[in-house]
Amino acid sequence: MSSPPSKRRTRASAAPRQTARIGGARRAIPRRLESAAARQARAGRILAVLQSHYPDAHCALNHRTPLELLAATILSAQCTDQRVNLVTPTLFSRYRSAADFAAADPAELEELIRSTGFFRNKARSLIGMGRVLCDEFGGRVPQTMAELLRLPGVARKTANCVLGTSFGKAEGVVVDTHVGRIAMRLALAPTARDDKDAVRIENDLMSLFPRDSWTFLSHAMIDHGRSTCSARKPACDRCPLRSDCPSAESITTR
Numbered sequence: 287m288s289s290p291p292s293k294r295r296t297r298a299s300a301a302p303r304q305t306a307r308i309g310g311a312r313r314a315i316p317r318r319l320e321s322a323a324a325r326q327a328r329a330g331r332i333l334a335v336l337q338s339h340y341p342d343a344h345c346a347l348n349h350r351t352p353l354e355l356l357a358a359t360i361l362s363a364q365c366t367d368q369r370v371n372l373v374t375p376t377l378f379s380r381y382r383s384a385a386d387f388a389a390a391d392p393a394e395l396e397e398l399i400r401s402t403g404f405f406r407n408k409a410r411s412l413i414g415m416g417r418v419l420c421d422e423f424g425g426r427v428p429q430t431m432a433e434l435l436r437l438p439g440v441a442r443k444t445a446n447c448v449l450g451t452s453f454g455k456a457e458g459v460v461v462d463t464h465v466g467r468i469a470m471r472l473a474l475a476p477t478a479r480d481d482k483d484a485v486r487i488e489n490d491l492m493s494l495f496p497r498d499s500w501t502f503l504s505h506a507m508i509d510h511g512r513s514t515c516s517a518r519k520p521a522c523d524r525c526p527l528r529s530d531c532p533s534a535e536s537i538t539t540r
């Protein structure tokens with residue numbers, strides 16, 4: 287039985303105000319009164335468009351092994367993938383195994399990764415990662431979420447990236463700055479407060495998209511963020527998702 291119109295208005299006005307950064311400022315995402323079924327259908331269309339526009343979407347961090355991807359992902363915090371890719375060739379030639387990271391001289395490692403920012407914390411994480419890998423996992427990168435989360439510097443985003451990209455295991459959706467921003471602009475994260483609310487965004491995306499699409503979805507949304515839906519100047523006019531994006535009109539007309 288449908289609710290009376292007056293009650294529907296009350297519930298809508300009580301819905302949390304959602305925001306995302308657009309053009310350098312934080313703005314409210316246009317409210318979209320949408321049923322769960324309609325949102326699910328829209329998510330299906332969005333996935334189809336992403337599959338057709340970004341068929342080769344993949345992790346942009348250069349790596350050859352799970353250990354290299356783990357290290358690169360730790361370095362990518364608050365840093366662009368391009369910057370990390372400039373640093374990792376030298377890093378990976380100097381540190382080839384978990385034992386190499388475990389035995390690293392902090393000052394030498396810090397100097398190598400200095401340009402990625404937060405280099406002291408990242409060096410600590412890389413050395414700690416190497417030690418835990420050697421002490422608890424025989425020097426190998428583990429393949430479960432619970433085990434990966436035991437490593438210093440590793441949270442769900444990094445663990446999801448390694449599990450999905452290196453091991454083909456979809457345990458969740460990588461929610462980085464691009465994915466968070468685009469999920470909010472597309473109104474695909476109804477429970478999230480804003481684009482920094484990574485846990486709720488991930489849960490909402492996991493409930494909307496089929497599990498076997500999660501790894502692709504992360505990479506494709508990141509590609510879309512870089513090519514079209516940028517933080518400062520989203521190109522809504524030429525966006526293939528425009529017809530299913532409630533933010534398109536508000537951003538284009540500003």
Ligand code: SF4
Nearest residue numbers: 515520522525531534
């Ligand atoms: S229409 Fe605009 S805001 Fe929506 S996904 Fe495309 S570029 Fe981003």
